[in-house]
Amino acid sequence: MQLTFRIWRQEQAQAKGSFKDYKVGELTEDMSFLEALDHLNEILVLQDESVIAFEYDCREGICGQCGVFINGRAHGPHSNISTCQLHLRSFKDGDTIVVEPWRAKAFPIIKDLIVDRSAFDRIIENGAYISAKTGTAPEANAILIGKAIADRAMDAAACIGCGACVATCKNSSAALFTAAKINHLNSLPQGKLEAHQRVLDMTTQMEVEGFGHCSFTGACEVECPEGISITNIAEMNARLFKAQILG
């Protein structure tokens, strides 16, 4: 099959970017979206042109490295998948696919489709851990946790930090990401010790990084590869009230 990729090209952070069209042939429906970009880059190398910069790592949908805005959706036309899990069978022969980097003030473009997501790292640094020395792995059943709580913590912990929530949010809010990290730790006994300080510090950092407000449009939970529920944001709000009163 043949596709036209309309890709955002930007040399570096300060440079002015623009869309460039690439007509690519010899593609198959089984190819993943990232393989199609690899294929295009091989052509560009042979033509002595600069290749398209895009991020990836595992290509199994679990690392959170890949992520671009494809045809008006974060991670492409399907809900709850990462970009690497998108295949060309989702497009029709002859389609034009518009590929843009995540757009947010807190995610400045590094080159082409790669953005700097270290704002997420700094939110993590502000409390998404426990400070107790835990030593070697303890006996698994030393701390008993009910299944309902364990399930909820794991659902939140599934966040891979890809940034699709920020990318798709009209306000570039990092509420879903921050909420997932907070609820993951705060619902478990190990995280309870520093629960209030964690909520206060991580939400403060979220504000400092320049993310917007949460409008509860619900777009984030639809685009999240892990399907993390927006209910997490409401839960974070409740935890913040509690922390502001008690913390």
Add this chain to the structure above:
Amino acid sequence: MKINPLFFRKNMMALTGLFLCLFLIVHLSANCLLLLPKETARGLYNAYSTWLRENPLIMIIAYALYLSIILHTIYALVITIRNKQAKPVKYAVNHTQENSRWASQNMGILGILVLIFIVIHLVNFWARVKLGIGEEVGYDAAGNKDIYEVTYTLFHNVYYVIFYTLLMIPLGLHLHHGLQSAFKTLGFYHKRGLILLAKVSLIYAIVVAVGFGIIPIVVYFQ
């Protein structure tokens, strides 16, 4: 206690919004009197209006109401400015309709329409009755200010009937998203509760929009 502006602003939006939602129920309940036959409605509506104006508790609530509208507007503005700063470059292609409701993406536009409605509505009634601006309001047989006549005259102007009815559509959409969003902002995260909340918000929005929307039409045909 450290205040996080991102959350404080949204909490103010939620609290003022919920207060306005509560007000709309009371307002609509009273306005249902306008659906009664002309002279019955006139007597009851004018008596009720007089009672409202003379009740000191209502005076306090009225000021809370003015304050809520003003704060809701100001915070909406501040929030929108910050949100625009957070997303300075828009996508060339963005299919928001595939991941969210249109109303949730456009609360600002809907809010502006509702605000325009409120301003015109206040000029039509509040300014005439409370501030004495414009044509003087007469008295009915019972000696109460004849607010019904103000309503009756206004809703015999077809343009106002269309305006008052049509503008209930953006109000309904604004309320449908706003009511449930306010609860989530204030930290309501009970799973089954949220499913119920979504239904309640829909019913609330329909009742308010349809309720206020049909009154001008009914009065027009009286």
